Amino acid sequence: MKERELRDLIAEVKTGGLSRRAFVQRMIAVGLTAPMAGMMLAQSGVPMQAAEIPYKPTRAGGGGLLKILYWQAPTLLNPHFAVGTKDQDASRVFYEPLAGWDGDGNLMPVLAAEVPSKENDGLAEDGRSVIWKLKRGVKWHDSMPFTADDVVFNWEYARTPETAAVSIASYKDIKVEKIDDFAVRVIFPKPTPFWADAFVGTYGMIIPKHLFAEYIGGKSRDAPNNSKPVGTGPYMFDDFKPGDVVRAKLNPNYHIPNRPHFDSLEIKGGGDAVSAARAVLQTGEYDYAWNMQVEDEILKRLEAAGKGKVLIVETGNVEFMMLNSTDPAVEVDGERASVKTKHPLFSDPAVRQAISLLIDRTSIEKFIYGRTAAATANFLNAPEKVRSKNTRFEFNIEKANAILEAAGWKKGGDGIRAKDGKPLKFAFQTSINAPRQKTQAIIKQACQKAGIDVELKSVVASVFFSSDAANPDTYSHFYCDAQEYNTTMTQADPSFFMNQYLSWQVATRENKFQGRNVSRWRSTEYDAIHKQADEELDAVKRAAMYIKLNDLVVSDNYIHPLLRRPKVSAVAGNLSAPLSGWDNDLWQIPNWYRDT
Amino acid sequence: MGKYILRRLMTALPSLLGISLILFVLLALAPGDPFGELANNSNIPPEVRAALRVKFGIDDPIFVRYVRWLVAMLQGDWGFSFASRIDVDKLILQRVPTTLFVVGSSQILALAVALPVGVYAAMRPYSIFDQIANTFAFIGFSLPTFFTGLLLILIFSVNLGWLPFVYRTDIPSGGWHWYLEYFKQAIMPITVLGLFQAASYTRYVRSAVLDVIRLDYVTTARAKGLNEGKVVIKHVVRNALIPVVTLVALQMPAVFGGAIVTEQIFRIPGIGSLLITSILANDTPVIMAVTFVFACLVVIFNLLADIIYGWLDPRISYG
Numbered sequence: 060m061k062e063r064e065l066r067d068l069i070a071e072v073k074t075g076g077l078s079r080r081a082f083v084q085r086m087i088a089v090g091l092t093a094p095m096a097g098m099m100l101a102q103s104g105v106p107m108q109a110a111e112i113p114y115k116p117t118r119a120g121g122g123g124l125l126k127i128l129y130w131q132a133p134t135l136l137n138p139h140f141a142v143g144t145k146d147q148d149a150s151r152v153f154y155e156p157l158a159g160w161d162g163d164g165n166l167m168p169v170l171a172a173e174v175p176s177k178e179n180d181g182l183a184e185d186g187r188s189v190i191w192k193l194k195r196g197v198k199w200h201d202s203m204p205f206t207a208d209d210v211v212f213n214w215e216y217a218r219t220p221e222t223a224a225v226s227i228a229s230y231k232d233i234k235v236e237k238i239d240d241f242a243v244r245v246i247f248p249k250p251t252p253f254w255a256d257a258f259v260g261t262y263g264m265i266i267p268k269h270l271f272a273e274y275i276g277g278k279s280r281d282a283p284n285n286s287k288p289v290g291t292g293p294y295m296f297d298d299f300k301p302g303d304v305v306r307a308k309l310n311p312n313y314h315i316p317n318r319p320h321f322d323s324l325e326i327k328g329g330g331d332a333v334s335a336a337r338a339v340l341q342t343g344e345y346d347y348a349w350n351m352q353v354e355d356e357i358l359k360r361l362e363a364a365g366k367g368k369v370l371i372v373e374t375g376n377v378e379f380m381m382l383n384s385t386d387p388a389v390e391v392d393g394e395r396a397s398v399k400t401k402h403p404l405f406s407d408p409a410v411r412q413a414i415s416l417l418i419d420r421t422s423i424e425k426f427i428y429g430r431t432a433a434a435t436a437n438f439l440n441a442p443e444k445v446r447s448k449n450t451r452f453e454f455n456i457e458k459a460n461a462i463l464e465a466a467g468w469k470k471g472g473d474g475i476r477a478k479d480g481k482p483l484k485f486a487f488q489t490s491i492n493a494p495r496q497k498t499q500a501i502i503k504q505a506c507q508k509a510g511i512d513v514e515l516k517s518v519v520a521s522v523f524f525s526s527d528a529a530n531p532d533t534y535s536h537f538y539c540d541a542q543e544y545n546t547t548m549t550q551a552d553p554s555f556f557m558n559q560y561l562s563w564q565v566a567t568r569e570n571k572f573q574g575r576n577v578s579r580w581r582s583t584e585y586d587a588i589h590k591q592a593d594e595e596l597d598a599v600k601r602a603a604m605y606i607k608l609n610d611l612v613v614s615d616n617y618i619h620p621l622l623r624r625p626k627v628s629a630v631a632g633n634l635s636a637p638l639s640g641w642d643n644d645l646w647q648i649p650n651w652y653r654d655t
Numbered sequence: 656m657g658k659y660i661l662r663r664l665m666t667a668l669p670s671l672l673g674i675s676l677i678l679f680v681l682l683a684l685a686p687g688d689p690f691g692e693l694a695n696n697s698n699i700p701p702e703v704r705a706a707l708r709v710k711f712g713i714d715d716p717i718f719v720r721y722v723r724w725l726v727a728m729l730q731g732d733w734g735f736s737f738a739s740r741i742d743v744d745k746l747i748l749q750r751v752p753t754t755l756f757v758v759g760s761s762q763i764l765a766l767a768v769a770l771p772v773g774v775y776a777a778m779r780p781y782s783i784f785d786q787i788a789n790t791f792a793f794i795g796f797s798l799p800t801f802f803t804g805l806l807l808i809l810i811f812s813v814n815l816g817w818l819p820f821v822y823r824t825d826i827p828s829g830g831w832h833w834y835l836e837y838f839k840q841a842i843m844p845i846t847v848l849g850l851f852q853a854a855s856y857t858r859y860v861r862s863a864v865l866d867v868i869r870l871d872y873v874t875t876a877r878a879k880g881l882n883e884g885k886v887v888i889k890h891v892v893r894n895a896l897i898p899v900v901t902l903v904a905l906q907m908p909a910v911f912g913g914a915i916v917t918e919q920i921f922r923i924p925g926i927g928s929l930l931i932t933s934i935l936a937n938d939t940p941v942i943m944a945v946t947f948v949f950a951c952l953v954v955i956f957n958l959l960a961d962i963i964y965g966w967l968d969p970r971i972s973y974g
Contacts, residue, residue: 128821132932134739223707277710280740298825300749301739302932303924306825327821329922329932334808334820342812344819521935 097164132328138264156263186250355429374640409466411616485540734940764849773860795854904960
């Protein structure tokens, strides 16, 4: 999809020929995030128009107790220290950002009075600064007023390396100035196309200056309010037992009228995903359970009890299979899978193409994941196919056979193809997780029919995903021919996500396998475009560049996207809980209510 | 007696020291990094991880870290949790009441079942009652707690809907309702743990009583014309209890360990589940503190067992 085509599509949205949602879905299909699509539209004059969040109650309170179940328990309640989703979500009950992302990539103001745009003079022409106007009359839970000083303080707090905030990346390169009590200016060191990062979404939650000012830098861990949050959110802190339960009660001074609905709220943690699903869907003991990593068949059975429903929202997460571009069997300078080597089989494009034809995505979706994943051909397609609503990918064993035959891979007596004495055999690894093992089996079966012998290997998840530089079985060592896992796209800006194919990101022994380019696929063209995209101010041109990057990666057939993985949650039948794949699960917690 | 306890405590110290050293070195050598999760998050630059490592002193040599831990421990500072960023002793103290309540009640239940059943079965060996008791005991300790736990959930929570299967420490209502709710949610975990223990205790009590009941002095007591109840309680059970006490005492710390599985199933915020989550998060100070508490419990309960021997059997002296 080229820049021109993107512009055409945007024009269609403008004239009403294409719905905003359809546009965003197409952008997701070509590998862009919904927030990025929203940014493109905003820049082209289609304003962010967040859908009205449904909310029926006419007064605050009266909803009783809201019971939320996380099968991983929250362990801390300072958003700047929140590593896992569990901690980020639990913090979101108390703390709020200036704005959040809805499922269609709209920015929705929370503590901001409005979303900055060119029309309201919020965005500088040169892309070097943004002005955020703050909502007036917002009070912290201890009745102190919320002002621009708090916003500036959060920047200072997070960017100080000694504070050791996990949000540091969003704040370390920018400057934040107070304009007046209710406006701040965010200044970027260079023209920045994606300006809605600091103070937005997960890493944008704002903590009060008057309680944390003394605990900036090395003393950050001593702040008593690290586990006793005082925020601006709809619920006030009541009690917290790390690793067990968070309790909150209604904030009577909340800055949105008639909210929240519930008198108190409880987040219980621990246990496992299946029993969490059971507690919501089957016994109705709980109202909401997060991250249902459960087979769809089980979810359907539990749903049959009629107590609750399964909610599925789109995210940028992709389950994919990658082929090693280096040779894991050969040691060069004492290092396996060195970039100085080439994979003996996969360096032949015919083999890669054949493998792409041997992945039966439809069956994987239908028989393994059900509603909890959608087969994707994402980047595989020529532009006109991307336009079609039913993107197609091909599963064709005969064609794969023909391609291999033509490339000179002949079947031997054992039915395995070989060329120049090299048998077509490879090892395929993934983490231990029932659906992944089934996916492996489906791919192995098809490969067998095409004369390719696949040896399956599965590694315990805690080892596979560990950052242990000494363990050869981790995904980042990739001492194997092929592997499968799920790559999450938590950042709204694709720049972070797409850096995983840059040549200087290659995971090597030298960088202790911390490099993000695990497949070790390299392309000078890719590197150049990625650099360019980082500075391109025009959102549409930039999107076109990212699509080009995706095409580069996938058309080379080293990377095979399998499925899009949405966010799956279990919700009680009468609970209204708007979710977004681009923000925390609890981002709309003020608007949650129970229909009676 | 006082001298004996003092001597025992003195000999316990070096073993605790040795245990702590081994634990510490093992944890330090074990793979895994408390901030490993940060490594996979591209949003977090490596400098933050480096800053955190320096802040928590992870990069110092093992020996330096051990001495620092030991000195702090002696001053009552248990360390600082990486994952929760609060003091470890606070974390553990939050968990102790729940663990004591659940594990304590299950032990009481276990003894309340095992003692009468075991004694009665031994008094009438190979009777119908004995056979049935034996069968149930075998079934009881053959079924692991995670299985019986899930079975009870399936029956009482899912099918009948009588009992909740998520354990809550923060039941909001007050008064008798609070007690009712608390009791309801505790029934299943206590039953699972208690009956599992009771099964093995029953076997021990039975064989211990069987050993004693055939001795001459019991016959003598009966010959004196004492009634059966007195014979059994005063003469038989008291002597038979000695091996049982050893078993129960040694089992106590193991029950804390065994409760890990049950705590996970019912989401009980006990020490066991704290240990599991901290192991998964590579939260070394918490793992260290919890395992050390377990080690102390083993030593203390051993001592307790020895003291109870003296009360049960006056022939044992503490010279």
